[in-house]
Ligand code: KIV
């Protein structure tokens with residue numbers, strides 16, 4: 001197994017720290033199931049001590065997971081570790097992951113601890129974790145800006161105290177590939193008990209080098225890659241799972257490393273995340289972007305027709321992009337619908353199936369061809385994004401006319417279970433709609449982003465609208481999908497208002 005790379009997915013923890021990427025429990029459970037299908041070795045499900053919501057979702061993911069390891073993150077504080085263990089202990093294979101900064105900058109200004117104190121804390125906290133499980137990971141936060149010999153000391157102490165995995169993060173995305181590889185190699189060669197642990201890396205993307213640094217470290221002996229889908233994460237994000245996995249597969253001749261990622265599940269996973277957090281995948285994104293396999297220039301097209309490998313280093317099929325298959329239509333029965341959703345990773349109970357089945361029928365009446373993406377949008381709409389406080393019932397919008405009457409909107413919705421109605425004007429139809437909804441719910445948040453995307457091709461495509469709102473409590477993202485983009489816009493706006501309301505009901509979220 002010396003050449004096997006372990007994939008540690010932190011989409012649900014570091015990824016969720018990306019502004020606006022908050023997911024609810026149902027969404028996290030669905031994504032965790034998809035990560036299992038994708039073949040990751042470890043799912044980092046969250047940071048249980050950071051909030052009650054995180055605790056509950058880590059616990060639920062731990063209870064549901066089969067085969068895959070489930071990690072929870074904790075600071076080197078006894079109460080954090082205890083809480084983390086409470087959340088992960090029901091997993092088949094739980095892992096405690098603790099982190100402690102080792103760079104002079106972090107130790108002096110953030111921790112206000114001397115290097116000696118840091119070594120002592122590392123030892124005591126790993127020992128405490130090891131009293132619960134032998135599956136303990138220790139992360140030396142800001143490792144890339146730490147003194148290499150001090151790092152070896154801390155790592156040696158952590159391994160002696162019971163850590164089985166040592167993670168060396170490039171926390172602020174500062175390292176350069178050669179330099180980072182040299183540090184990883186140095187620590188592995190100069191820590192006396194290094195052979196008793198697996199070394200991993202966790203690289204942020206502030207200089208766009210997250211993937212390059214991860215691969216450089218794997219090349220010199222690191223064997224755990226901490227990554228996220230689509231590279232989401234704190235600030236500029238983390239190394240992206242799909243890019244690291246495909247680099248290892250396509251350039252096996254160079255790396256000589258194996259992994260367990262089911263590459264055909266890459267696109268479905270990245271797409272599911274993008275739909276869930278309402279953030280479209282950029283067209284030029286490697287592996288999963290719309291254009292990643294599009295050949296525009298005549299010379300390239302000619303080459304492709306003559307021999308595919310002239311311009312394609314991997315096939316779209318190898319990453320699960322065989323084109324979404326047409327599967328469900330007007331005449332599909334309940335069982336076909338249930339099976340289809342199950343094959344896409346969604347386990348629906350009877351109530352949910354009823355809701356989705358009705359929605360499939362109604363969409364199939366308006367739209368001839370239903371693709372996987374349409375169905376995924378629909379399940380998010382009907383199940384995972386069920387509004388809590390606010391629920392949209394009816395929307396009618398009139399564009400401005402030649403006599404200069406401004407655009408008008410009329411909306412009926414439920415607010416805390418009570419029906420409310422409103423009508424009003426706006427600078428454009430979307431503005432009118434948002435003004436009326438804001439009046440009805442009695443709040444106005446700043447609109448930071450409004451984006452429309454066609455989910456699948458054709459004029460009958462579902463329009464996917466993403467809305468990003470900000471209030472004093474933070475930012476929230478809402479998504480709505482519908483063939484009528486004004487209805488999709490209203491849904492996205494209401495969805496974002498619901499997320500904002502949820503955020504406000506959980507004010508002490510510490511991350
Ligand atoms: O970036 C970082 O250092 C982290 C650690 C908690 C692993 O996210």
Ligand code: ZN
Pocket residue numbers: 014169171202204234
């Ligand atoms: Zn991180």
